[in-house]
Amino acid sequence: MVNPLPAPPRESRASADTAEGGASGRAPAAAASGGAAFSPLYRQIKDLLLQSLERGEWKPGEAIPSELELAARFQVSQGTVRKAIDELAADNVLLRRQGKGTFVATHHEAKVRYRFLRLAPDEGGEPAPAESRILECRRVRAPQDVARSLEIRPGDSAVLIRRLLSFGGVPTVLDEIWLPGVLFRGLTQERLMRNQGPLYAFFETGFGVSMIRADEKLRAVPAAADVAEILQVATGAPLMQVDRVSYTYGERPVEVRRGLYRTDRHHYRTRVN
Amino acid sequence: MVNPLPAPPRESRASADTAEGGASGRAPAAAASGGAAFSPLYRQIKDLLLQSLERGEWKPGEAIPSELELAARFQVSQGTVRKAIDELAADNVLLRRQGKGTFVATHHEAKVRYRFLRLAPDEGGEPAPAESRILECRRVRAPQDVARSLEIRPGDSAVLIRRLLSFGGVPTVLDEIWLPGVLFRGLTQERLMRNQGPLYAFFETGFGVSMIRADEKLRAVPAAADVAEILQVATGAPLMQVDRVSYTYGERPVEVRRGLYRTDRHHYRTRVN
């Protein structure tokens, strides 16, 4: 076991990446801890692509090199590159467009934009455009539970944002957002309020942090008095509480968010399969 | 345009399905309505496989023929069959097991079982086993909204089931389930109560109805008096309301369900990407 490169029947391809800035070889550290090991070639290519994305070799919205170019760079067949890209496209990390190329997913698109906002109006098809109001933005020390979710140390620098989303003038979503301070150095309330458009697009262009996926835990809770006032409902009225942890490349958590949703004219939609 | 079989460079394969019970040819009705048309070979194979599943040629839990056999039957290469199966496996319709074969997904498995119950305990890892109590089961006429969701006519025969799920003695989920009467002919309260195990497994073995996927709409609502009593919470306490429409092969809706969840010790988990 533990032969990550399954004995190539041709030339060696141990250190194939020469076109880039001089990265490490392809073979994963196999002899290290007693871990599993053996990953097929296409998955090693996938990891290399993820590393390139992570260090910003290709920016969101840009095209990555063509399949043939990548095949040449990595010394593998086009089919192997293709399978690696297939998986990244299935994860919404990359986006294929026939005849044009393969692009890095970006939050500057209505399509992606509404993948992360699961709230839909009860009547009428697609979600109405939301008005966003920043209530607060300051740097704080990360409390214990937030720190654990963000995989930083309690007391480390963090950014706390509170904001209100309204649809057609009706306040609907109250979000409390925690970000690791290290990744969001220049984030100020002023810059935040100047920003139009979705928050994740702002994080992407402003700080190079791409949200790839998120885990959510949902509950029904009674509205506290202060929340009730902001959302213009009665104290104790049922709200949906959405606790989200968002991840970027490499399963690294980069945002913790607690949302409180009014669900009297909207609902949270999901697909299970 | 409208050449669904992209000019095979070899022998004709217009009516390749001979091994089966004599189905229609592969080519989709192209000259019909001004619809789109052109679907790649592997997708046509996928549709054929879905049709076989739908008419019960292979039952849940059974193995389907090997890739080579299917390739021979459909007169295509193994790679094309493989791609068709890949998509069905991604949809959780089929399940590949290396060295053993490809199997029809079944709800008689803990793994699948908890794909459709999104409720997880706040403490402790995997969901505890639930105790199920049938409160009611009778045949009724489908009300308008249910009929619309089930794509039947209002007033058509339907089955109404109400049941309570408890975890460790704590009543937690109150479900109201509507099924099209035609598909669930012999379904009686007696048979239902004899059944142990998950409902969807019962539907599968008892009535040949396989739930493949579901759409859900979630809301926070106050507990009505009667519901509150059953779930042992205060009247008006926040509950999560989950409206589900479940589908079987071919996007056919076969169940409408409204669940009311206590979320004081459990939460609804989701992944968004």
Place this chain on the structure above:
DNA sequence: CAGTGGTCTAGACCACGTG
């Protein structure tokens, strides 16, 4: 050992978008 799915390759041709 035989049979299954899993990986990898090489090459041909198709469909799409852009000059």
Place this chain on the structure above:
DNA sequence: ACGTGGTCTAGACCACTGC
């Protein structure tokens, strides 16, 4: 006309399962 991704094929070999 060209370059991109999309489809399809044929064949080799690997990994896993069970006899």
